[in-house]
Amino acid sequence: MLLDLSVELLELIGAQLTHCDLAILRTVCKALNGVLCRSFFFILVLKTNRNGLSQQRVDLLKALATRETGWSAHAKTLRIVPAKQLSLKRVSDNTLVPLLAAALASLPKIHTVVWHVANQDHWAWERTAVLAFLATLGDTLHELELSIPNTINLSALQIRGLRKFTFKCPGYGPSSASLVGLGLSSTPMLPLMYDDIAALISGNQLTSLHFEGTTEWSVIWRLMRSRKDGTKLIEITTSIVTQDLFDYLSSYSGLEKLALMLSDGSNQTVSNHLADAFFETVLPRHAETLRELSCPSAYQSGFSFGPHNVHVVSSLHKLTRLEMSINAAAVQSVHSYGLTMLPILVGGGGLPVLTEADQDDLDLVVTLLLETAAGFPFLQTLIIRAAETEENRSAGYWYVLHHPRNPINHTNAVNVAIGNAVEAFCTDVLCSATVYAGHATYRLLPRGVLGPTCAVAEAQATPRGCLRYVQTGWWSPCPL
Template identity: 55%
Template sequence: MTPPPEPTMYADISQLVAQNQLSSLHLQGTDAWSRVWSTLRTKSDSGPQIKLIEITTNVVTPELFAYLSSYSGIEKLSLLHPDGGSREKSDRLANTFFETVLPLHATSLVELSCPAGYESRFSFGTHNVHVISLLHKLESLEMSINAGAVREVDKPDVWIDEDGTEIPIFSIGVSVEAEQAEIDPVVTLLLETAATLPFLRSLAINSAETESNRGAWCGNGRIHHTGAVDAAIEKAMQAFRCDVPCSTIVRAGNHTYELQPLSGDGSAKECHSDADPEMLGYQQR
């Protein structure tokens, strides 16, 4: 059976983009819009290939990475929850991104956002820390973390408010808890890496959705995965200790943190510019 012809609008808009000397592009749509990346990669008769310095897109495909691999110099790159449709395909895309694409732009990137749509190698870990460490001009970074194992926990029946009143809780789905021992080393590695990037001022740590929730809806076996992982990330943040100052503001879960000197009991204390080096920890702002 012959596939239906591609809508002409894809070709029309691709040509429109290519004919204008753009420096930035925000593109959202289906994978069919990959035609735009292929067009940008091709040199036109009227001039050289367009080399964008800013891209925001959810059309994260091999065509995008082929385009980004054709030049260097991008400054702001935001991949909106990159996802290949399965763990295997997402991992292949991520491998291309970190091994082939990102090193080409390591000396120019100032903003990078690539939190995974579902758990995959797009998330931060030992497999890509060496590449992230190369981004010495980076000022803003947003990445996700994979949870690994989670375990089911009993759902609370009531919530007690400040006045001691018991309020019944009716929840849908499966309540889980992330394995803290698997989250702690990844968060620690990310925070330590952030401290080595001299211009980094903003770091966002997200939880990646579990592959088992793909296609699942409330009441259809969906587990409360990201909330459990967010809670574990925040626990790891609060447990982190170091003796190297870092001005990066970190957003994790529902809170924002900054590194502050700690008193003997682990709480924040007033910081004096002439104080001797001491133990530091992330505290909520």
């Protein structure tokens, strides 16, 4: 019986359930409803529309403004995000601003705020109320995530208790990521917001910083390096790598999570120079503490895994998650009658690949990476990506992937070869990590246990090991 469990255990269970599941359990009995109230009302999601709100959402704001809902007593996280569908009937923003302000004022226990806005027009009516609310949180706001237009003025935010800050450029994705590789920025950061964010970071002792977009944040990294108050980031995520970032990371020890979403320096020469600094000076500083590392290279460079950096990667013995790319120089076109079927759709569907990579070239590097991963006792996830060829840099990711006349689809060919190499790998060393490679997921199992597409690999496997990677599902290696 659930009611035989302690209140603390029930709350832990409730924290793992979906909102719908919690709603169902609350109807079972009064006692269970009372225990799960904290979990049910822990997160409040407010969805806004471009020109206002639907009547249903207006009614929610009115209920919140009474300060008699469960969210007033228990809400710790507030998410303000765009609605996916626009309602036909709207309420004008003349009445929405004070109503939203009253609703937000009813949430005294908020510690985390996520505010996403689709575009400049979308957020105009809600801006005043949300900014005023953020300004009142002061020392109580610990986590802030913003995905808002660059024209906003954040100078009024006098927040002093922030521990985690995330800024995402609206609309950033694979298409804009390709612009970064060209040295271009589709969403330049205005000086006003840049200075405001720098002031916000300077006024707080952050432990986690997340920047996602096409803006270069060297000023922030120089600011962090110059601080004398002992503030050290233990989690960093960024889309842009610079020497200033690596200078900061080399200035201290203790980093636990590092995600370089796009390891690239705009050309191969600069990328290799940055990669040398990264593996020679940055990672050794954090080898004793780093638990998660993601540094796939956007284009072929020294950031990819290989014999040149295996000695550094293998020293990160506390890793639970590792994500790296692999270079493959030898990729060529094949005749139409020799098509490789690339299974990228769940259920085994496939698309023809008109190129193929040198399998021997990939086997050596993939084998080295899998053997290295086996030396990490806590590793749970290994992600192997294909780095794009430098020759395709100027074309952009989506052109290379989708243009019908593109003769060399480099990454798809390399992904096929990576998958083949994983399936052919045999070992006697246990590794509990799930491997994401090629277009599939794999687990290490005894030989003879076949996955849906492993018969060929089983027949070709050498007898040197009794364990091999068996496919357990499909995976799409889309860019970050």
